[in-house]
Amino acid sequence: MSDLSASPTAAPRRISPHAKRGGVKAGENRFGILLLIPALTAFGLVVLFPFLEALRLSFYEFTIQMMSPEFVGLDNFRRILTDPTIIGSFVTTLIFVSLTTFFSITIGLGWALILNHPFRGQAMLRGLSLLPWVMPAVVAAFLWGWIFNSRYGLLNSLALDFGLIEYPVAYLSTNAGAMAAVVITKTWLSVPLFMAFFIAGLQNLDREQIEAARVDGAGNFHVLKDHVLPHLRPVMMVTVVLGIVGNLQHFDTIWALTGGGPVRATTVLSIEVYRRAFEQWDIGMAATVGVVWVATILPPAYFYLRQLMMRAE
């Protein structure tokens, strides 16, 4: 006993030569920042710089007839608030985004619940379900354009065969029909991604928890309502935000299917900006709409990122 307590005084203490100044974690942050430099450079070049340029242009009037942009202050923003066509684009965007987000998530969730139960051909069906995801959007637009075509379209021929209609219908030339078509196409494109999210979420649902609920007397409905959906809540948050951001940005299938028409029935903000910039060459106004549009995307994007960060912790 006594010789043990004596030993520290016998050998003087010194600090190990391997010790790091600033503690064991020192230097880790610096290394992290180093790793971020390439990504930050790319972000600056392709995102930040063009955005700042657009922000600058939104304070100018700059059309095809003008030699150089002319500073007009907040004039463009005032025009947006009073221009009924642009306000119309906001409303159209709101309708498009709500419908596509709602249907993508409900169908994605339903499909994930079906595919989560083992059955024959499950793996194959899962694989097939991912097809729209890997398909280029333009091909998807072409495919759905063919389905909705007023003369030889699949929908018309099926409806005629079943006697639901007497004459072929030009779906894309009515306001509601065109909106339905772009919503269906985008939903079809988004379902696989959301399904994948939900399947991933379902796979880490504790099986014994569900069994415990069954022993407690829960049928399918209560298992879904009381256990599966609460478990998927974080995933649901992420998909809602992801859906909103993605659908706010969406351009290609709408452009290919309807070109924003008939008249302005499917002119969402992305189409509006494109038209202003590259058809009317009203660059200043296009930039302004773009800035407002980005401003609407930012809050949901922020919530999405925050949700991701919180889950990473």
Place this chain on the structure above:
Amino acid sequence: MADLKIEGLNKRYGSVSVLRDIDLTIEHGEFVVFVGPSGCGKSTLLRMICGLDDVTSGQLMLANEVINDVPSSKRGIAMVFQSYALYPHMSVADNMGYALKLAKTPKDEIESRVRNAAEILQIVPLLERKPRQLSGGQRQRVAIGRAIVREPDVFLFDEPLSNLDAALRVDMRMEFARLKDRLGTTMIYVTHDQVEAMTLADKIVVMHDGRIEQVGSPISLYNNPVNRFVAGFIGSPKMNFLAARFTDGAVAFQSGHLHMPHASARLTEIGIRPEHLRVGDDGEGVVQGRLVATEHLGSDTFAMVEVADSERPVMVRIPGERRIPHGSSLSLTFDAANVHMFDAEGTALPNETRRADAA
């Protein structure tokens, strides 16, 4: 009244046979423990009783009704899972009241029953917490509470103590004993720990490789194991086995002998528990060996003695503290009445001296 009856039950997963020919009757109010090594099918049997797995063949009867195809939500059986399986997004109170809520029990009755169960388990202060804010032992109590609240016909427990540390396990074991007296419900308790089985059970069901080896009270299994497996499984430390032959009215070992005139010629092995061996040569059986190691527990000293007739060192329990030099030769002795005898298949052979004792 026979409460739960299992007849000719089999379970296969594809071509793998997990349970074979299970026959078992569990009386109302009995505390039954299924015990056996990991992978012997205990959980599978429990899952079939509560309806989480299909029965491949055979019958499952509760109060004389065949319940093979009754979904678990309709069986009135409560189960405590090994992982506790608490509902993570519900408070402790909601976890415990969930089954009652599904059964459309009035709110104030749910509240009073939850409170009552919480008082029994001493978790009243935890009722508003979420499961992740609880320690392992507290989760365990909540899981038990969730089962008690339902006042079920049958309780099932799947290795409920295996995730707790040793000290807590002893405490909870005591609480199970108290719970059993207090509730008086039929309870089926699964464990791989034979000490838990011995201390809690009215009736132990020893399982091995998908079969029931023996059913009986703890003491009857300890005194009269029907085969070598049960003999080796029940009792701690384990029973010692010595290769033996019966010739000319005596049992012979390489390193000793046992005076036993009525043994069977089929005898190939005898079993003797550590607590029935002692150092010396005054008993009916004597073997010679060499001490290889000792364990000192204070209350007892366990000596491990190398004997020519056993592959593993023979374990001897010596009451109190004894120091014996390692490597020394010694002779071990025992009484014929404490000897278990087995044939080549491992089936127990009758011991006449023991019979006479018991009578």
